[in-house]
Amino acid sequence: MDKLLNLKTAESEKVSHSDYFRIAISVDCVIFGYDKKELKILLIKSDLAEFSDLWSLLGDLVRPNEDLETASYRILKERTGLDDVYLEQVYTFGSLNRHPSGRVITVAYYSLVDINHLHLKLTHNELHWHRLTDIKNLAFDHQLILNTCLQRIREQVMEKPVIFNLLPEKFSLRELQELYQSILGVNLDRRNFRKKISLKDWVVDLDEMESDVPHRPGKLYKAKVQLRKKQAKKRLQSQL
Amino acid sequence: MDKLLNLKTAESEKVSHSDYFRIAISVDCVIFGYDKKELKILLIKSDLAEFSDLWSLLGDLVRPNEDLETASYRILKERTGLDDVYLEQVYTFGSLNRHPSGRVITVAYYSLVDINHLHLKLTHNELHWHRLTDIKNLAFDHQLILNTCLQRIREQVMEKPVIFNLLPEKFSLRELQELYQSILGVNLDRRNFRKKISLKDWVVDLDEMESDVPHRPGKLYKAKVQLRKKQAKKRLQSQL
DNA sequence: TCAAAAGTGTTGACTTTACACCCATGA
DNA sequence: TCATGGGTGTAAAGTCAACACTTTTGA
Numbered sequence: 001m002d003k004l005l006n007l008k009t010a011e012s013e014k015v016s017h018s019d020y021f022r023i024a025i026s027v028d029c030v031i032f033g034y035d036k037k038e039l040k041i042l043l044i045k046s047d048l049a050e051f052s053d054l055w056s057l058l059g060d061l062v063r064p065n066e067d068l069e070t071a072s073y074r075i076l077k078e079r080t081g082l083d084d085v086y087l088e089q090v091y092t093f094g095s096l097n098r099h100p101s102g103r104v105i106t107v108a109y110y111s112l113v114d115i116n117h118l119h120l121k122l123t124h125n126e127l128h129w130h131r132l133t134d135i136k137n138l139a140f141d142h143q144l145i146l147n148t149c150l151q152r153i154r155e156q157v158m159e160k161p162v163i164f165n166l167l168p169e170k171f172s173l174r175e176l177q178e179l180y181q182s183i184l185g186v187n188l189d190r191r192n193f194r195k196k197i198s199l200k201d202w203v204v205d206l207d208e209m210e211s212d213v214p215h216r217p218g219k220l221y222k223a224k225v226q227l228r229k230k231q232a233k234k235r236l237q238s239q240l
Numbered sequence: 241m242d243k244l245l246n247l248k249t250a251e252s253e254k255v256s257h258s259d260y261f262r263i264a265i266s267v268d269c270v271i272f273g274y275d276k277k278e279l280k281i282l283l284i285k286s287d288l289a290e291f292s293d294l295w296s297l298l299g300d301l302v303r304p305n306e307d308l309e310t311a312s313y314r315i316l317k318e319r320t321g322l323d324d325v326y327l328e329q330v331y332t333f334g335s336l337n338r339h340p341s342g343r344v345i346t347v348a349y350y351s352l353v354d355i356n357h358l359h360l361k362l363t364h365n366e367l368h369w370h371r372l373t374d375i376k377n378l379a380f381d382h383q384l385i386l387n388t389c390l391q392r393i394r395e396q397v398m399e400k401p402v403i404f405n406l407l408p409e410k411f412s413l414r415e416l417q418e419l420y421q422s423i424l425g426v427n428l429d430r431r432n433f434r435k436k437i438s439l440k441d442w443v444v445d446l447d448e449m450e451s452d453v454p455h456r457p458g459k460l461y462k463a464k465v466q467l468r469k470k471q472a473k474k475r476l477q478s479q480l
Numbered sequence: 481t482c483a484a485a486a487g488t489g490t491t492g493a494c495t496t497t498a499c500a501c502c503c504a505t506g507a
Numbered sequence: 508t509c510a511t512g513g514g515t516g517t518a519a520a521g522t523c524a525a526c527a528c529t530t531t532t533g534a
Contacts, residue, residue: 068334094308456531
């Protein structure tokens with residue numbers, strides 16, 4: 001932002017650089033959910049003729065008076081009705097021809113939601129959960145964005161207690177382990193998994209039992225801390 | 241990018257959303273160097289009256305016909321004369337009031353350069369290397385950007401062989417260890433450090449010795465692989 | 481001969497992995 | 508009574524941290 005050599009005021013900058021205000025900026029959200037033992041992604045039918053019949057991530061242009069996180073939360077709220085979700089910026093994609101309408105740079109966020117706790121009143125317009133394994137050939141560069149976010153989650157899921165955002169409030173260790181397995185794509189040893197989780201001190205024993213399972217019920221737990229909207233903001237600011 | 245419900249062409253999109261092309265986008269580069277056993281950052285005197293006498297990162301608006309990486313390389317080339325450096329995107333900052341000239345969203349990159357290999361013909365305009373420990377009160381939100389990039393480097397420096405971009409082609413293990421120490425801010429045990437480096441298989445023994453040191457000379461090494469411009473691009477694309 | 485750093489292995493602590501049996505429940 | 512998963516511990520392997528002495532060179 002500091003290319004010119006003579007000293008200028010902010011006001012003169014605004015005028016002299018008006019040429020550059022020809023790039024649009026959007027956010028795209030990779031919204032992860034978990035249901036029927038599978039990781040799911042929320043996708044919408046592309047509304048661009050160029051990509052008709054292709055699915056795409058949920059996104060929108062950033063409005064001049066909202067910041068990037070606000071835009072992401074707005075999209076999540078509009079689409080899922082949720083406004084207290086975990087959201088994290090991952091990467092910004094700015095290739096020249098990534099969008100057929102013109103120059104659009106997009107900031108990718110991933111989001112983790114409890115798929116059964118939200119009521120998509122919105123199944124009428126073409127918004128659906130897709131199994132990760134079924135997804136291919138998304139619109140725009142959304143496959144690349146999805147892969148980048150997936151990789152980020154895999155890196156973070158053992159480091160930070162974010163995974164609980166995908167589960168209902170009460171869950172068994174089996175459910176938690178199955179979720180880890182579907183994110184990481186590996187099988188985990190049950191005893192070692194439980195040992196590791198209890199060392200991390202992320203969950204609280206609720207002294208309740210599963211019901212409606214066709215086998216011996218397991219104990220129910222809840223997350224000790226939930227990383228959500230407000231906490232995520234605090235984390236970033238504390239780097240100052 | 242998919243908010244409207246009726247099907248549109250790319251062309252109609254471009255027109256109907258023209259309101260949104262009022263946000264400018266920039267890149268800011270946190271350029272790290274290493275000299276005299278200290279980590280250094282390349283800063284320039286801010287050219288905005290609002291921030292007169294404050295230092296800022298090197299950055300510029302992204303041009304409509306260049307992608308984000310191209311813009312970052314352009315800045316590096318203009319300022320340092322180097323065009324084969326390591327560069328990595330870190331985070332995008334978009335707060336409403338981060339820039340006094342108006343709405344500017346900036347994509348932060350960090351870069352690692354060999355401070356002694358480049359000839360800053362440019363010391364005339366106010367461009368200088370600053371010791372990390374001396375930096376305070378930068379222009380804009382550049383302190384936050386710097387801290388975010390520093391944290392990213394600290395996470396990556398034991399994971400990927402990027403650190404060699406800060407050193408001359410030939411270096412001793414003592415120099416490498418001192419560099420790690422100044423990045424991580426800790427002291428490392430010499431024997432354990434050498435063990436770890438040799439396990440990582442990142443360096444090649446050159447069968448040469450240091451000269452001009454006032455003590456027993458050590459062996460010289462070079463990096464086995466250099467992560468640079470082309471490799472960095474390949475890495476990202478391979479995620480598809 | 482002194483100062484400064486090079487070079488080099490071992491031990492104990494800790495972490496990670498592999499692995500098997502009995503138990504509680506619902507069908 | 509059977510099928511399904513719940514719940515639990517130990518031993519071996521691997522990784523990490525702490526630590527000291529002899530050697531080489533230049534001043």
